[in-house]
Amino acid sequence: MKKIILSGLAILCSISAFSQKTYLQAGKLVDVRNRKILTEQTIIVEDNKILSVNAGYQNGGNEDLIIDLKNSTVMPGLMDMHVHIEGETSPTRYADGFRLNEADVAFNSLGLAEKTIMAGFTTVRDLGGSGVNIALRDAINAGKVIGPRIYTAGKSIAPTGGHADPTNGVKRDLMRDPGADEGVINGPYQARKAVRQQVKFGADLIKVTATGGVLSVARDGSAPQFAQDELDAIVQTAKDFGIMVAAHAHGDEGMQRAIKAGVTSIEHGTMMSEETMDMMKEKGVWLVPTIVAGMSAAAFADIPGYYPPVVAEKARRIGPQIQGTFAKAYKKGVKIAFGTDAGVYPHGDNYREFVYMTEAGMPNLEAIQCATYTNAIFLGIEDKLGSIEAGKLADIIAVSGDPEQDIKVMKNVVFVMKEGAVIKQ
Numbered sequence: 001m002k003k004i005i006l007s008g009l010a011i012l013c014s015i016s017a018f019s020q021k022t023y024l025q026a027g028k029l030v031d032v033r034n035r036k037i038l039t040e041q042t043i044i045v046e047d048n049k050i051l052s053v054n055a056g057y058q059n060g061g062n063e064d065l066i067i068d069l070k071n072s073t074v075m076p077g078l079m080d081m082h083v084h085i086e087g088e089t090s091p092t093r094y095a096d097g098f099r100l101n102e103a104d105v106a107f108n109s110l111g112l113a114e115k116t117i118m119a120g121f122t123t124v125r126d127l128g129g130s131g132v133n134i135a136l137r138d139a140i141n142a143g144k145v146i147g148p149r150i151y152t153a154g155k156s157i158a159p160t161g162g163h164a165d166p167t168n169g170v171k172r173d174l175m176r177d178p179g180a181d182e183g184v185i186n187g188p189y190q191a192r193k194a195v196r197q198q199v200k201f202g203a204d205l206i207k208v209t210a211t212g213g214v215l216s217v218a219r220d221g222s223a224p225q226f227a228q229d230e231l232d233a234i235v236q237t238a239k240d241f242g243i244m245v246a247a248h249a250h251g252d253e254g255m256q257r258a259i260k261a262g263v264t265s266i267e268h269g270t271m272m273s274e275e276t277m278d279m280m281k282e283k284g285v286w287l288v289p290t291i292v293a294g295m296s297a298a299a300f301a302d303i304p305g306y307y308p309p310v311v312a313e314k315a316r317r318i319g320p321q322i323q324g325t326f327a328k329a330y331k332k333g334v335k336i337a338f339g340t341d342a343g344v345y346p347h348g349d350n351y352r353e354f355v356y357m358t359e360a361g362m363p364n365l366e367a368i369q370c371a372t373y374t375n376a377i378f379l380g381i382e383d384k385l386g387s388i389e390a391g392k393l394a395d396i397i398a399v400s401g402d403p404e405q406d407i408k409v410m411k412n413v414v415f416v417m418k419e420g421a422v423i424k425q
Contacts, residue, residue, distance in 0.1 A: 014207035020258060021046045022420070023066045024076035024396065028175050030403070032373040032387050035147075035365040038405055043074070045394040049420040052390050055354045067425070069398045072414055074370060076397030077122030082267055082288050083338030084111050085136065085150065086129035089296070090348055091306050094217065106132045110327035113140065113147030114350035120397040120413040123149040123375075123385065124378045125206045125339070126154035127246055127267065134202040146423060149395075151379065153182035153204035154248065157234060159225050163213030163248065188233035189417070191226075195237040206238045206368050210247040211254030213284030214297055214314045215307075215344065221314040223270055231261035246288070250318055252276055259285050265378075269329065270294070270321050277332045286335045286378055287326070291356035292349070295342030296323035334351050336362075337378045338371035351410040354403075364407045394420040 024043040024173060042058040059066060075363040080409035087093070100108075126133040129152075137150035177289055180194040197207055200249055210231065212220040226234075238245045244264035249255040252273045255266055259279045264285040266272070272287075274413065298319035301312040330336055338352045357367045376386025384393050397418040401409030406414045 007066060011085050021051065021064045023025055023058060023060050023064060024070055024417075025066065025072065026072070026398070027070040028073040028370055028402065029053075029388065030075035030365065032074060032076060032365075032369045033362075035369055036363070037073070040070075041074070043243060043388060043394075043396065045417070045420050046395075048393055048398075048421075050390055050392050050394050053388055062069060062264050065083070067415070067422070069415060072398035072400055073402055073409075074388070074396060074398045075374040075403075076386055077397055077416070077418060078120045078350070078371045079125075079338065079379075079386070080116075080121045080342060080353075080371070081125045081265075081337045081375055082127050082341050083116065083347070084129060084343030085116065085147075085347070085348075086132050086343075088112060088343050089300065091303075094308060100273055101279075102132060103128065105130060106135065109133070109136050110145055110147075112343075112347045113145065113150075115346075116350070117146060117148045117416060117418065118299070118413070119348045120410075120416055121148050121350055122130045122241045122395040122397070122416065122418045123291055123341075123379075123382055125205070125246075125379070126150050126152040126246070128153055131155060131201060134157040137204075138202075149418070151204040152202075153205050153207035154198040154201050156200070156361070157183045157191070158209045158250070159185055159230070161184055161357075162220075163209040163211070163216040163218060163225065163238065163286045165301050171258065184305065185230065186225055187227050191230045191233040192237045195241070196236055199241050199243070203243075203365075205243045206234065206245045207267075208234055208245060208247050208258070208264075210249040210258040210263075211251040213248060213250070214294075216320050217308055217310060221318050222254075222357040223253060224254035225416050226254075226257065226259055228260065229262075231257055235261040235263055238401070258369050259283055267339070268322060268341075271320055271326055272325050272329060274328070274332070277329050277334050280329075280334050281332070284335065286337045287336045288339035289322060289326040289329075289357070289358070290339055290341035290353075291323045291326055292343075292352040292416055293344040294319035295352075295356065296345035323356055323360050326357065330360065330362055335378075336370055337375055338367070351408075351413075354407045364404050367407065368403060394418075395413050 029041040139163040247258035297315040301315035378380040398415035400412040
């Protein structure tokens with residue numbers, strides 16, 4: 001056997017060079033199905049899959065690789081169901097659209113993707129960008145660059161002047177009249193065309209902005225944006241393609257319209273009423289809370305000049321409400337998928353969502369389950385990912401410390417493996 005503790009790149013090269021098994025000796029292992037911690041376990045990985053999980057510390061043959069994680073807590077690769085991997089918050093964000101070319105956005109996204117996977121998130125759902133997110137997904141899948149597995153919505157769909165209309169806030173001769181190709185629609189006909197166009201571009205799912213938003217340069221952050229027939233057309237067209245629809249929503253009326261249309265998830269859900277929570281339970285609609293985004297936006301709003309005034313006012317008013325809404329929805333039994341809105345805050349700090357969720361009443365191990373096994377169910381990939389079990393893809397991470405006792409140790413990711421390849425050690 002070979003007992004090796006090397007840099008991530010050296011281990012990746014070692015694993016690639018030989019046909020060998022990898023033995024991960026885990027001091028603690030989170031059983032995410034049953035929300036409990038096992039001790040002294042060995043995970044055997046062959047190629048890109050988990051071969052077995054065994055009690056006790058086991059060694060392989062002379063040709064096998066042993067990775068010592070006896071002082072760590074091991075768990076499945078984490079999943080974030082709401083990120084924007086093309087960009088990141090900054091005081092220059094609103095001017096960047098006039099300065100950065102598509103190639104600049106693409107090169108910047110490489111570092112953000114790497115920060116995400118180094119933080120332990122091996123799978124993400126990207127909910128809206130320029131289309132670079134589709135190319136980045138493909139580059140990661142082809143092994144050209146390092147990053148998480150991406151399920152992307154391509155460009156979000158919005159009405160004229162709504163949240164995700166890319167021409168909001170600019171002078172009139174630059175506003176133009178964007179159409180379905182750019183994800184801006186008016187009426188059911190254009191709604192169907194916009195869905196089909198995103199699928200043509202390569203989107204895995206559809207994102208709609210069912211209400212106004214906080215960070216768009218538009219005055220309202222909560223009013224409904226689509227008529228019911230427009231939402232109905234979007235969701236039905238997506239269902240014809242067999243893909244889900246995620247609905248950004250802060251205001252209650254917009255959420256109810258989206259739920260009636262048949263969306264899979266409500267993103268944020270800030271001003272959700274109990275009536276809407278009951279509708280979500282009845283229809284099986286998921287809530288993706290993104291508490292850290294709300295908290296971060298409110299904090300950035302207090303930095304003079306960080307946001308335009310219209311954005312800062314909304315961020316202060318809307319952002320802090322998300323944690324309380326999450327607490328009510330969770331206690332009421334609404335299905336929760338872990339998601340953070342990374343990009344609204346710096347990528348790589350996704351762990352903060354665990355802190356806010358547990359502060360609001362979710363037990364530590366349930367929060368970890370939410371970001372692993374539950375999210376795999378949400379995506380319909382629980383047969384491949386979401387737990388450390390024989391036959392599943394070897395997406396495995398480790399943190400320094402015991403997250404059952406202190407959820408903040410989710411920040412301390414010391415090991416990342418994606419499909420059997422060691423990314424961080």
